[in-house]
Amino acid sequence: MKIGAVSLPSPFALAPMAGMTDTAFRRLVKRKGGCGLVVTEMVSSEGLVRGIDRTLEYAEYTEEERPVSIQIFGGDPAKMAAAAAIVEGMGADIVDVNMGCPVPKIAKHSAGCSLMKEPAHAAGIVRAMAKAVKIPVTVKMRAGWDERSVNAPELARLMEDAGAAAVAVHGRTAAQSYRGSSDWGLIAEVASGVRIPVFGSGDCVEAGELVDRLRAGVSGVLVGRGALRNPWIFQQAAALESGQPVPDVSLEERGRFLLEYIDMLLREGEGEADGFRHAVPGTGAAPSAPPARGRERWVVNKLRALGSWYTKGLDGGSHLRVALNTAESIPQLRDVIRGFFFAPTTAGV
Ligand SMILES: Cc1cc2nc3c(=O)[nH]c(=O)nc-3n(C[C@H](O)[C@H](O)[C@H](O)COP(=O)(O)O)c2cc1C
Incomplete structure (x- = not known):
């Protein structure tokens, strides 16, 4: 192709x-x-x-x-x-x-x-x-x-x-x-x-x-x-x-995806990216994401936006969506994600 x-x-x-x-x-x-x-x-x-x-x-x-x-x-x-x-x-x-x-x-x-x-x-x-x-x-x-x-x-x-x-x-x-x-x-x-x-x-x-x-x-x-x-x-x-079995995706993998996304967005905000970044020639350094103070809010909003789709079709997805929408900080977001995806039966133990 x-x-x-x-x-x-x-x-x-x-x-x-x-x-x-x-x-x-x-x-x-x-x-x-x-x-x-x-x-x-x-x-x-x-x-x-x-x-x-x-x-x-x-x-x-x-x-x-x-x-x-x-x-x-x-x-x-x-x-x-x-x-x-x-x-x-x-x-x-x-x-x-x-x-x-x-x-x-x-x-x-x-x-x-x-x-x-x-x-x-x-x-x-x-x-x-x-x-x-x-x-x-x-x-x-x-x-x-x-x-x-x-x-x-x-x-x-x-x-x-x-x-x-x-x-x-x-x-x-x-x-x-x-x-x-x-x-x-x-x-x-x-x-x-x-x-x-x-x-x-x-x-x-x-x-x-x-x-x-x-x-x-x-x-x-x-x-x-x-x-x-x-x-x-x-x-x-x-x-x-290609005629191969469709790989299953575990709940934990789905959770890890969101945690990684948060980490990458945060690094992005600090002007670091994994690998070479392409900025417009002649404009100096790569353009920056929101400055430190606004960064946490930016990441929280990004997770809410993705969460509105990512939670569809998951058992208990609507609860997760509400929880993501009410988390106001990165630690809260991470807690919500870990609680939902990682140890649903032992949460709080
Ligand atoms: C949140 C959102 C943002 C979109 N932004 C763009 C865009 O920037 N440019 C574009 O060509 N299409 C945009 N689209 C349209 C999608 O590329 C796609 O053609 C459309 O959603 C239908 O495909 P889907 O049913 O697989 O989502 C957007 C769609 C969604 C849901």
Whole structure:
């Protein structure tokens, strides 16, 4: 499986998720195995071009995440091309364009999914980016803007002509947001209409679903919320695909994942990362996470955000969710996690 000249070790990829797929989470997922590509949270092209610290932080990644795709958003072809060149300068393997975000703050600036309403303009952006960089430019879109304007098959062809090396399709419209279900029939139609690889996205929460979707005619499968619930989903799908038994994940392993995530976020905050960090050239040191005073709150909030997904489907998950949401400090968070995952029958002994 290749995107341009970039080889992916597996066709299963971690979808971009704002607020969730930070470098620490991506590294932890990669370490479990089976994940062929990770995509960053969406990064503002405007912020990249202006060198804004907070933006640069979203674009950071480490060597062990490779191949890594940095997703950018924006509506101005010249700025998107300049941002793509910055992303290339950071050493990313792929630059991805967000044409799926339905949030008005983004969509009203001719960015995100509103680009699906302006196909010629969207093609102009991809053409400008493809001209500006050597790394593959890819596009992530939805089914269309609303049910009256489902145009992913046509848009994908336009993107291919404009120089996109792959497209990903989340089979819902922007108007649907996350209601209903992803239309995999439409995704298959997109895949049959272009020569470039097509990734399908939407509603895969079991390892078997990734494998079934792959066999139904796409080149790859992007997993979002399913990976927040179960970061082992790629490892399990890879095992299934190669005819091996699906590895079980013990409660303790699930607990260790959260504890490691906390430790990595804390180290991140101290400006230390495990492995080489890629910052934007010419901007000096790697951008910093929140300063010491705000760091604990930042980590607590990050754990709450992940907890809202991670606890789904676990026995007693709703209690854990409430406990994570009420923990106000790192020691409290660690206690909640140890109490739930490590010695449920001997807690308090
Ligand atoms: C919390 C959250 C944040 C997301 N942020 C992004 C984003 O930054 N860029 C993007 O292209 N899609 C984003 N998405 C959409 C996902 O990449 C994915 O296409 C969608 O959730 C459907 O797949 P799933 O059912 O596997 O989650 C986000 C989804 C969620 C749930």
